[in-house]
Amino acid sequence: MAENGDPVLRLIGLNKSFGAVHVLRDVDFAVRLGEVMALVGDNGAGKSTLIKCIAGIHPIDSGRIEFDGRPVSIDGPRAASALGIEVVYQDLALADNLDIVQNMFLGRERRKGIVLDEASMEEAARRTLARLSVRTVRSVRQRVASLSGGQRQTVAIAKAALWESKLVILDEPTAALGVAQTRQVLDLVRRLADTGHAVVLISHNMNDVFEVADRVTALYLGRVAADVARADVTRGQVVELITAGRSGDLGLAPRTAAESI
Amino acid sequence: MSTDIPGKSLAAGGAADGGEAAMALSDGDFAADRREHDMRSALRDYRDRIRSGELGALPAVLGLISLVALFAALKPDTFLSKGNMANLSVQALPITILAMGLVFVLLLGEIDLSAGVASGLCAAVLAKLVTDAGQPWYVAAISAVAIGIVIGTTIGWLVSVLRIPSFVVTLAFFLGLQGVTLKLIGQGGTVPVRDDVVYALANKNMPVWLGWVLAAGCAAAYTATQVLRRRRQRVRGLHSRPLEFVLAQSAVVSAALLVSAYVLNLDRAPSPLITLGGIPWGVLLAGVLLVVCSFVLGRTAYGRHIYAVGGNAEAARRAGINVTRIRISVFMIGSGLAAISGIVAASRLSSVATDAGGGNTLLYAVGAAVIGGTSLFGGRGKARDAVLGGLVIALIANGLGLLGTSAYLSYLITGLVLLLAASIDALARRRRSTAGR
Ligand SMILES: Nc1ncnc2c1ncn2[C@@H]1O[C@H](COP(=O)(O)OP(=O)(O)O)[C@@H](O)[C@H]1O
Numbered sequence: 226m227a228e229n230g231d232p233v234l235r236l237i238g239l240n241k242s243f244g245a246v247h248v249l250r251d252v253d254f255a256v257r258l259g260e261v262m263a264l265v266g267d268n269g270a271g272k273s274t275l276i277k278c279i280a281g282i283h284p285i286d287s288g289r290i291e292f293d294g295r296p297v298s299i300d301g302p303r304a305a306s307a308l309g310i311e312v313v314y315q316d317l318a319l320a321d322n323l324d325i326v327q328n329m330f331l332g333r334e335r336r337k338g339i340v341l342d343e344a345s346m347e348e349a350a351r352r353t354l355a356r357l358s359v360r361t362v363r364s365v366r367q368r369v370a371s372l373s374g375g376q377r378q379t380v381a382i383a384k385a386a387l388w389e390s391k392l393v394i395l396d397e398p399t400a401a402l403g404v405a406q407t408r409q410v411l412d413l414v415r416r417l418a419d420t421g422h423a424v425v426l427i428s429h430n431m432n433d434v435f436e437v438a439d440r441v442t443a444l445y446l447g448r449v450a451a452d453v454a455r456a457d458v459t460r461g462q463v464v465e466l467i468t469a470g471r472s473g474d475l476g477l478a479p480r481t482a483a484e485s486i
Numbered sequence: 487m488s489t490d491i492p493g494k495s496l497a498a499g500g501a502a503d504g505g506e507a508a509m510a511l512s513d514g515d516f517a518a519d520r521r522e523h524d525m526r527s528a529l530r531d532y533r534d535r536i537r538s539g540e541l542g543a544l545p546a547v548l549g550l551i552s553l554v555a556l557f558a559a560l561k562p563d564t565f566l567s568k569g570n571m572a573n574l575s576v577q578a579l580p581i582t583i584l585a586m587g588l589v590f591v592l593l594l595g596e597i598d599l600s601a602g603v604a605s606g607l608c609a610a611v612l613a614k615l616v617t618d619a620g621q622p623w624y625v626a627a628i629s630a631v632a633i634g635i636v637i638g639t640t641i642g643w644l645v646s647v648l649r650i651p652s653f654v655v656t657l658a659f660f661l662g663l664q665g666v667t668l669k670l671i672g673q674g675g676t677v678p679v680r681d682d683v684v685y686a687l688a689n690k691n692m693p694v695w696l697g698w699v700l701a702a703g704c705a706a707a708y709t710a711t712q713v714l715r716r717r718r719q720r721v722r723g724l725h726s727r728p729l730e731f732v733l734a735q736s737a738v739v740s741a742a743l744l745v746s747a748y749v750l751n752l753d754r755a756p757s758p759l760i761t762l763g764g765i766p767w768g769v770l771l772a773g774v775l776l777v778v779c780s781f782v783l784g785r786t787a788y789g790r791h792i793y794a795v796g797g798n799a800e801a802a803r804r805a806g807i808n809v810t811r812i813r814i815s816v817f818m819i820g821s822g823l824a825a826i827s828g829i830v831a832a833s834r835l836s837s838v839a840t841d842a843g844g845g846n847t848l849l850y851a852v853g854a855a856v857i858g859g860t861s862l863f864g865g866r867g868k869a870r871d872a873v874l875g876g877l878v879i880a881l882i883a884n885g886l887g888l889l890g891t892s893a894y895l896s897y898l899i900t901g902l903v904l905l906l907a908a909s910i911d912a913l914a915r916r917r918r919s920t921a922g923r
């Protein structure tokens with residue numbers, strides 16, 4: 226399954242403005258099944274706006290979105306999840322008073338008649354966690370409040386993987402975590418891709434990017450500065466792409482980079 | 487669930503546990519789900535849960551036991567008399583039913599200060615319809631509940647659509663609805679409730695044999711559901727509670743049911759010439775409501791969504807749950823049950839006065855829910871909390887009444903008990919957050 230064939234998601238010439246502010250300019254972006262695509266860029270570069278366009282939260286002004294090779298319009302969060310797009314936002318949005326299974330199925334509970342089908346939900350949650358080799362959870366019936374930051378992130382990610390989603394988007398999943406927990410979450414991100422999902426990882430952290438990403442897309446003031454294989458770039462080059470929009474012969478033409486400012 | 491040590495991995499958690507059972511499962515994940523329990527580890531689990539602020543029904547049950555012991559020691563003849571026990575069960579009914587509705591509202595972290603006077607208004611409507619308009623009891627009862635639901639819908643709409651804090655909306659309703667009741671009944675008046683069925687609710691008892699059949703049937707059904715559910719969970723390799731725990735809980739519930747049936751079935755007639763015994767019909771009504779509310783909260787998607795909105799409204803919204811609809815619905819349930827509570831209160835007094843449901847009715851009901859274990863912070867609570875807490879409140883009122891305590895002391899003591907319950911809630915919450923629950 227994990228092959229770098231045709232992209233599962235492809236954005237072509239995407240533009241998005243908020244009033245007079247032109248936030249995304251002619252953005253091309255693609256991600257394949259089995260691949261971790263790191264989306265990097267300085268604060269305000271447009272990363273969150275880009276994923277919100279993919280998640281159906283913001284309508285796009287112009288450009289095309291193709292999913293599985295077919296042109297689609299994503300006109301709401303439900304349309305996104307119907308396509309198989311799941312987003313893990315930075316604040317995770319888990320209900321502390323519910324347990325892991327209940328959180329993973331929140332809003333999409335399985336029922337038998339009017340009664341919740343707890344058994345089948347618990348089995349499915351356990352299967353998903355096992356598939357992702359999540360080994361840190363003592364009980365799937367633990368309240369989420371009792372979990373550590375890394376475990377909470379793990380649950381949020383597993384929740385996204387539960388829905389046979391094709392594309393999982395993670396917004397800064399390691400931002401609030403310590404070293405050991407970052408390790409766990411990065412392992413999970415890798416396994417997510419290895420089990421056939423396409424993954425978009427937003428991160429500020431070069432270590433994270435170079436550890437798990439297959440490709441890197443750098444946004445600079447709303448433009449794509451580069452879309453490169455990780456193996457083809459150095460950390461220094463990625464940092465330059467983030468801060469200046471170009472690095473050597475990579476990135477935006479000098480004039481474009483300059484006029485964007 | 488056993489010792490929950492936040493931030494520790496499975497291996498470390500298992501080792502800290504020290505149990506051989508935990509070690510045997512080092513091969514897989516979810517060790518706590520699969521661990522075999524013996525009596526000792528089950529008890530240890532329970533102790534750990536209490537310690538980490540997961541108190542459940544324990545404070546309310548302990549409170550009930552100590553209050554009964556206290557009043558039985560102080561007033562053995564009157565308090566423990568058969569007549570008083572029956573009286574107590576009826577005394578607790580209106581508060582319990584009102585509190586059950588409030589549990590839904592409190593689960594969202596909201597409050598309904600108008601529930602008491604809403605129950606009074608609905609009772610007044612009922613009384614007017616049966617006594618003045620000569621309507622049959624069911625027409626009157628349905629109208630009363632319908633008015634309750636309309637009140638709740640209005641409150642819910644103002645709270646969830648206009649986003650006015652529920653405290654303010656329901657304070658306004660608290661004042662306004664009293665005016666409506668006053669207008670309906672007339673200054674200083676009361677309306678008698680002349681209807682056999684409504685009267686029977688709080689004043690007539692079911693046959694003794696029926697009481698036994700219901701109590702035994704409920705005890706058996708409860709135990710069977712619990713044990714069978716555990717068995718199913720074991721067969722499918724799901725998380726299950728220790729057998730000892732399930733059996734102990736079933737034993738306590740069954741004992742409570744059977745002892746209540748026994749006490750209420752004793753002949754309590756003041757004269758040997760007649761017999762008077764049996765469970766008051768209103769207790770059956772409260773029991774049915776308890777089962778229905780517990781089912782809705784615990785077993786349906788709707789109930790799950792109530793907990794989710796109470797725990798994290800933003801998470802619920804992103805999960806596609808219609809938060810506005812859930813908000814409106816809990817106020818509808820709260821006021822609907824308030825109407826039923828008003829009907830029971832009207833039955834008990836055989837009349838409805840202008841101040842019905844006023845005074846401290848509402849505060850007693852909120853107190854009952856909190857004493858039972860429902861959190862004022864939202865997201866935690868069960869329908870049974872209303873029953874346990876309602877009994878505690880009724881016991882205090884009843885016992886202090888028998889002791890002839892002056893009114894000022896009764897207020898003070900009830901206030902203190904409420905404060906105590908709220909402190910336990912706040913402390914348990916602190917405990918949970920430091921224990922990482
Ligand atoms: N809803 C909005 N309305 C107006 N401007 C917005 C909105 N969302 C984002 N922006 C602007 O778009 C730009 C990109 O923001 P964002 O996508 O959040 O960047 P990033 O996530 O890369 O830090 C910023 O200049 C920000 O102020």
Ligand SMILES: [Mg+2]
Nearest residue numbers: 269272273274
């Ligand atoms: Mg951002």
